[in-house]
Amino acid sequence: MPKPIDRAAALENGFATAKTLAEALPYIQKYDRETIVVKYGGNAMGDTETGARFAADVVLLKLVGIHPVVVHGGGPQISRMLDRAGVKSAFVDGLRVTDAATMEIAEMVLSGSVNKELAHLITAAGAEAEVRGVGLSGKDARLITVEKVQRTRKDPDSKIEQVVDLGYVGEPKRVDPTLLKALIAAEEDYIPVVAPVGVAEDGATYNINADTAAGAIAGALKAKRFLLLTDVDGVLDEKKTLIREMTRDDARALIASGVASGGMIPKLETCIAALDAGVESAVILNGTRPHALLMELFTEHGAGTLIR
Numbered sequence: 148m149p150k151p152i153d154r155a156a157a158l159e160n161g162f163a164t165a166k167t168l169a170e171a172l173p174y175i176q177k178y179d180r181e182t183i184v185v186k187y188g189g190n191a192m193g194d195t196e197t198g199a200r201f202a203a204d205v206v207l208l209k210l211v212g213i214h215p216v217v218v219h220g221g222g223p224q225i226s227r228m229l230d231r232a233g234v235k236s237a238f239v240d241g242l243r244v245t246d247a248a249t250m251e252i253a254e255m256v257l258s259g260s261v262n263k264e265l266a267h268l269i270t271a272a273g274a275e276a277e278v279r280g281v282g283l284s285g286k287d288a289r290l291i292t293v294e295k296v297q298r299t300r301k302d303p304d305s306k307i308e309q310v311v312d313l314g315y316v317g318e319p320k321r322v323d324p325t326l327l328k329a330l331i332a333a334e335e336d337y338i339p340v341v342a343p344v345g346v347a348e349d350g351a352t353y354n355i356n357a358d359t360a361a362g363a364i365a366g367a368l369k370a371k372r373f374l375l376l377t378d379v380d381g382v383l384d385e386k387k388t389l390i391r392e393m394t395r396d397d398a399r400a401l402i403a404s405g406v407a408s409g410g411m412i413p414k415l416e417t418c419i420a421a422l423d424a425g426v427e428s429a430v431i432l433n434g435t436r437p438h439a440l441l442m443e444l445f446t447e448h449g450a451g452t453l454i455r
Contacts, residue, residue, distance in 0.1 A: 171445040178444060179212040181371035182331060184426075186361035187219045187265070188377045188434060195268075197435065202268035204440045206278045209338055213444075214331045217269075217280075218341045218364055220357035221261040225253050239311050242298070245354050250315040253354045257342040258284040266340045273336070281330060284342040285319075286352065288326040291345035291360060293317030293353045317345055317353030319360060322367035362417040366424025373421045374443065375414060376434025381452030382411060392453045395419050418454045429454045 187201060208215045229236055229252055237244040245253060262282040269280030285291030296318050298311040330337040343360035345353055358375060365373035382390045382398075385406050393401075398415045401407040407415055411431075418429035432439050432451025443450040 174445045175211050178208075178371060180214070182214045182216065182368050183208065183372045183374065183444075184216045184218065184361055184365035184368060184370045185374045185440065186358055186376060187217055188357065188375075198265060198268050199272065200437060201434070201440070202265070202280070203272040204438055205269055205338060206273040206276070207441065208444070209273070209278050209336050210276055216327055216331070216339045216341065216364065216368065216370075217265065218343060218357060218361035219257075219261060219265055220343065221253075221257045222357075224261055225256045228252050228256050239298075239300070239313065242311075242313055242316075244312070245314040245316050247315070250352060250354060254284075254344050254352060257354070258282075258286070258344050262340060262342040269338050269340065273338075276336065278336040278338065280338050280340050282340050282342070283326070285345035285355065285360060289323045289346075290326060290341070291319050291343075291355065291363070292321040292323075293345035293347050293355060294320040295347065295353065315351065315353045317347060317355055319345065319355065319363035322363050324364065324367040327364070327368060356413070358414055358417045362421040362426075362429075363424075365421045365426045365429075369425040370421075371427050372444070373418065373426045373429040374440065375418065375429065375431045376439070377414065377431065378433065378435050379411075379431075380433045381431050382407065382415065390452050391449065392455070394455055395422055398454055415454075422454065427455075 185205065205215050205217060229249065232252055234248050234252060236249060243249070262284065266280035266282035269278070273279065283290065294317060296313055296316045298313060299308045300311050301308055327339050330339050341360070341364065343355040343357040345355050347353055361375065362373060380389050382393070382401065384390050398419055402412055402415055414431055418431065421429050430443055430449070430451050430453050432443055436450070439450045
């Protein structure tokens with residue numbers, strides 16, 4: 148026999164949902180017709196269920212009048228494909244050296260499987276309302292022109308600075324957001340999904356750090372928000388407590404003092420660069436948590452660390 152419905156509980160849940168929607172109204176109006184750039188990290192992607200949930204949240208943003216642009220990573224996926232292909236990776240100070248063979252696979256994974264799957268998940272989530280994901284890379288329409296990354300390190304014996312060649316690793320030199328703006332302004336509901344691959348002036352293809360690519364795109368679009376989804380809750384202070392809000396100067400001080408360390412340093416630097424380029428504010432938050440994106444934008448307390 149079917150389980151009887153607890154009508155009182157169902158009614159209470161309905162009222163709770165309605166209350167949540169009503170409380171979100173001021174925030175929905177705040178972001179109405181504003182552009183939001185979301186960096187969806189390879190570590191935050193998880194499985195297909197996680198991706199589908201993220202896609203549904205992005206579709207919801209579009210349907211309430213916000214213009215989301217998604218930039219994704221794919222480091223774990225690239226590593227798995229390199230292993231399957233038998234391509235050995237070299238590392239310098241923890242950074243992967245991207246030779247020609249590695250770049251070929253990286254582009255195949257980023258611009259191919261990861262990009263198209265995420266665009267498809269968005270299209271599937273928005274099917275009833277005709278919201279469609281559009282898969283792109285920085286190579287399309289001169290979106291991202293890159294220059295080769297220059298890195299140095301001190302020789303442990305001589306202490307002399309040495310140039311480190313990371314191969315086909317680039318950083319944005321110029322972002323042309325014309326195509327993204329056209330998709331945003333279109334009568335149809337398109338959501339751009341961008342893979343972090345760009346082209347240098349000489350025509351060579353380069354892999355770009357996804358955080359850096361997303362921050363550069365957010366700056367070029369003068370986005371209202373730059374949301375950097377990762378697998379940590381946000382920025383922690385010296386007591387390992389989550390910092391809810393900070394300024395650019397606070398972020399610089401955390402880096403200088405060593406409180407921010409490891410992978411958090413480039414994330415903070417990316418957020419600072421985006422703010423300097425005209426983004427109103429940036430947020431570092433845990434994208435593995437269900438609906439973290441909606442919680443950050445549509446509730447008073449947010450879900451990560453806000454940098455103004």
